[in-house]
Amino acid sequence: MTETVSTPKHRELSDGLYWTQECLPLGTLTELGQFDLEEWVEADEDVHGCQNAYLLSDERNLLFDTLTQPNGDDVVELIDDLLEGESLDYLVISHPEANHAGNTFTILDAYPDATLLVPGEAAGYGSGHGAEHELYHIASDTPADVDQVPNEIRYVEPGETIDLGTHTVEFEAPLFPDHSFTLWMSERTTNTLFTVDWMGFLHQSSNCVTLASDLDRDVAVEQVFRFHALAFPWMRFADLDAIERAVDDVRDRLDPDVIAPAHGMVMTDGLDTYLDRFLEAVEALSREGEPSNMESKLEYILRPPEVDR
Amino acid sequence: MTTKLTDDVHWISSCHPDDEYHMHMSEYLIRGENGTVLVDSGSSHYRDEIIAEINQLTDGNGPDVILLTHSTLPHTENVPAFESEWGEIKTIAATGRFPEIVGLPDAEARQLNAPVEFAGRPFTCMHPLLTDVTVSQWVYDHESGVLFTAEAFGHYHDPGNCDLTTAEMDGGPSADHVDAFYLDKIPFVDYLDRERLGNAFETLFDTLDVTYVAPIHGNPIPGERLDRYVDDVIEALEPPTTA
Numbered sequence: 264m265t266e267t268v269s270t271p272k273h274r275e276l277s278d279g280l281y282w283t284q285e286c287l288p289l290g291t292l293t294e295l296g297q298f299d300l301e302e303w304v305e306a307d308e309d310v311h312g313c314q315n316a317y318l319l320s321d322e323r324n325l326l327f328d329t330l331t332q333p334n335g336d337d338v339v340e341l342i343d344d345l346l347e348g349e350s351l352d353y354l355v356i357s358h359p360e361a362n363h364a365g366n367t368f369t370i371l372d373a374y375p376d377a378t379l380l381v382p383g384e385a386a387g388y389g390s391g392h393g394a395e396h397e398l399y400h401i402a403s404d405t406p407a408d409v410d411q412v413p414n415e416i417r418y419v420e421p422g423e424t425i426d427l428g429t430h431t432v433e434f435e436a437p438l439f440p441d442h443s444f445t446l447w448m449s450e451r452t453t454n455t456l457f458t459v460d461w462m463g464f465l466h467q468s469s470n471c472v473t474l475a476s477d478l479d480r481d482v483a484v485e486q487v488f489r490f491h492a493l494a495f496p497w498m499r500f501a502d503l504d505a506i507e508r509a510v511d512d513v514r515d516r517l518d519p520d521v522i523a524p525a526h527g528m529v530m531t532d533g534l535d536t537y538l539d540r541f542l543e544a545v546e547a548l549s550r551e552g553e554p555s556n557m558e559s560k561l562e563y564i565l566r567p568p569e570v571d572r
Numbered sequence: 573m574t575t576k577l578t579d580d581v582h583w584i585s586s587c588h589p590d591d592e593y594h595m596h597m598s599e600y601l602i603r604g605e606n607g608t609v610l611v612d613s614g615s616s617h618y619r620d621e622i623i624a625e626i627n628q629l630t631d632g633n634g635p636d637v638i639l640l641t642h643s644t645l646p647h648t649e650n651v652p653a654f655e656s657e658w659g660e661i662k663t664i665a666a667t668g669r670f671p672e673i674v675g676l677p678d679a680e681a682r683q684l685n686a687p688v689e690f691a692g693r694p695f696t697c698m699h700p701l702l703t704d705v706t707v708s709q710w711v712y713d714h715e716s717g718v719l720f721t722a723e724a725f726g727h728y729h730d731p732g733n734c735d736l737t738t739a740e741m742d743g744g745p746s747a748d749h750v751d752a753f754y755l756d757k758i759p760f761v762d763y764l765d766r767e768r769l770g771n772a773f774e775t776l777f778d779t780l781d782v783t784y785v786a787p788i789h790g791n792p793i794p795g796e797r798l799d800r801y802v803d804d805v806i807e808a809l810e811p812p813t814t815a
Contacts, residue, residue: 268673287670314673331673360644360705361674388812389756400616400645403652403675407616440759441705442644494706496699497760500769505762552765557772561779568687568694568714 268333271316271341272472276521277453279320279430281345282529283338284472285330287312289465303483309468312490314362315525317457318345319450322428325353327448327457328525329366332403338366339373351377353425355432357459358382358445359401363525367402371414380425383418386440421446435517437461438509441495449517456519462541463490463526475528475537482528482537488544490526498545499552506545510538574625575735577784577792578716580604584625585735586618593728593749597646598788600720601629602713604691607636610654611711611720612788615646619653626654634658637690639697640666641722641788643674643707651676664690664697666709674707682709700724701772704757717783717795725805726789727753737784738793738801745791745801751808753789762811770806777802 269286276282289310304310316328316338324346330338342351351374356364359381371379381401384390406412421436435447439461448457464486470478491498498506513519514535522530522537530537550556575583580603587594597618600611608630614622626634634657640648643666655661665671665679687694694714701710702724711720728749729741738744754761777798785793785801793801 266669268670287673289669332675333672333677360707365673365675385756385759387755387757387759387761389752400649403645403649405616405645405649437759439763443704443757443759445759495760496706497702497764500702500765500772501763502765509763549765552768552772554768554771554775558775558779561772561775564685564698565696565712565776565779 268331269471270337271330271334273341273345274472276455276523276529280450280453280455281318281320282472282523283316283318283330283341285314285334286468286471287314288468303480303486304467311466311468311471313466313471313526315523315527317523318342319427319430319432320346320349321430323352323425324349325355325425325427325432326351326370327355328357328363329354329370331362332365332369335366335369339370342370342373350374353378353380355380355419355446355448356382356401357447357457357525358440358442360442361402363459364401365403368404368406368412371412375413378415378417380417380419382444382446384420385443386437386445387443389443419446438512439495449519454518454520455523456513456517456521457523457525459525460494462522462524462530462537463494464528465490466528470528473528475530476532478528482540484540484543484547487537487540488547491541491544492548492551494526498548499557501545501549501552503546503549507542510542514538573735574629577737577786578718581713581716581718581784581786582629583786583792584614584622584629586614586621587734588615588617589731590728593752594731594734595728595753596726596734596787596789596791598786600718600786601626601635602691602693602716604693606692609637609639609690609693609695610635611639611786612641612647612722613638613650613654616649616653617646619650622650623654623657635661637661638663639690639695639711640664640676640679641709641711641720642705643667643671643676644705647722647788648674648676651679662690665707667707684709687714701776702758702769704759712780717781718786719780719782719784720786720788722788723757725785725787725793725801726757727787727791729791733791736791738791738797741791744797745804747804747807750804754805754808755812757789758809761809764809766806766809769809770802773802773805
């Protein structure tokens with residue numbers, strides 16, 4: 264198996280809203296023998312993880328997240344193509360993790376007039392010690408002196424909006440963040456909710472950059488479970504009632520027509536079904552955190568070297 | 573500054589000040605049979621002082637292995653500078669696949685859940701029981717009994733307590749400092765079943781003979797203080813009622 268990040272693919276979701284995706288081949292069923300995948304993968308199929316970024320092309324143009332550093336030049340080339348010579352006005356970073364923000368300064372270098380918008384408040388209860396740029400570096404190519412970067416860099420908060428022309432985006436407090444500086448985003452015209460790390464799932468190599476409703480087979484709970492086990496390991500210790508209340512908040516208050524995650528396929532139809540699958544997945548995940556399971560797992564993990572040898 | 577935790581584990585710490593309290597940005601240097609292992613590379617903000625401390629500890633040779641607890645900044649960002657300073661260093665990323673996507677194209681992927689030798693010394697890396705991002709790992713040094721953690725087991729501290737273990741702090745770390753750290757750094761406290769997490773911590777420390785828990789963002793905690801400290805952590809994870 265070649266472990267190489269694919270070059271970005273893309274598709275237009277609606278007028279001026281582009282979805283770009285790079286895939287991470289994780290192996291075939293044989294190679295991933297420890298997973299229970301028969302339900303959704305054929306024996307010779309590669310399983311993919313993925314990263315998504317979203318571009319809004321309008322009177323003003325905005326990119327949400329950057330894909331990863333191996334694709335830095337390709338990302339800039341793709342943005343150039345999609346914007347047809349226009350400039351990028353805003354680069355939004357959902358959170359300062361390399362797989363979301365790795366190309367930040369490559370993109371800013373290509374678009375010196377673009378404004379960088381980054382989460383300015385911690386996603387949880389605290390104010391977030393160390394929010395200033397000396398510690399809050401965004402990518403591994405962050406210049407030593409961020410003050411010398413010509414681009415404007417601005418912190419944004421939940422509730423702030425940006426009018427792009429036809430489209431308007433609003434920053435949302437994330438309901439399921441991992442990093443303490445995280446923002447979700449919504450777009451009003453299409454009623455799209457960009458959920459960053461939440462609601463991702465692994466996919467088959469035949470299904471890259473395909474709408475969830477157009478996949479060549481249904482999304483299995485195991486796909487959703489496997490992704491969230493990787494992205495949110497704390498869900499082993501989840502309070503399921505609290506999780507369900509948050510999902511209800513998504514359904515009732517945010518009520519999106521489209522869910523656009525950073526690590527899965529864009530969902531445009533039957534959103535309740537996918538949300539239900541997430542709840543099933545997190546219930547299964549929480550069983551892993553039961554004391555008897557944790558006991559055997561930790562005894563296995565922490566066995567002394569003599570036993571291993 | 574550097575503090576000797578055990579015969580062969582050295583705690584290198586820098587403190588990032590805020591209006592009210594400090595936060596540690598720590599690294600740990602371990603002397604193995606066949607070289608040295610550095611846990612985390614620290615923030616570029618403190619690069620010069622970290623390099624000076626490591627030079628002193630290694631007679632100017634630098635570490636042989638860098639073992640990262642997180643594959644995010646600021647834990648990783650000095651790796652390229654260290655290689656410029658001391659030459660190529662075997663670096664283990666806190667990710668199982670594709671170290672290039674976390675900005676570490678020359679690093680090796682982690683191996684979890686079985687002892688692995690670095691510098692002639694066995695370590696076991698595991699997925700943390702509590703962390704923020706998934707690209708993170710805890711590391712247990714079987715010879716010293718030190719468990720290196722991030723982000724869990726971090727806490728803020730008062731100026732003046734920067735180079736103390738929690739046993740040396742008057743009254744130990746304050747519950748407020750533990751509380752504030754978790755509410756800042758763990759944004760999903762609302763969804764945690766604290767009893768189940770507490771049971772997992774208890775099982776961990778029943779299974780493992782820990783001399784110190786050595787966090788990246790806090791004072792090291794001696795094994796005999798862990799029961800009380802875990803109680804403080806579980807208490808800190810209670811979401812504020814007035815939020």
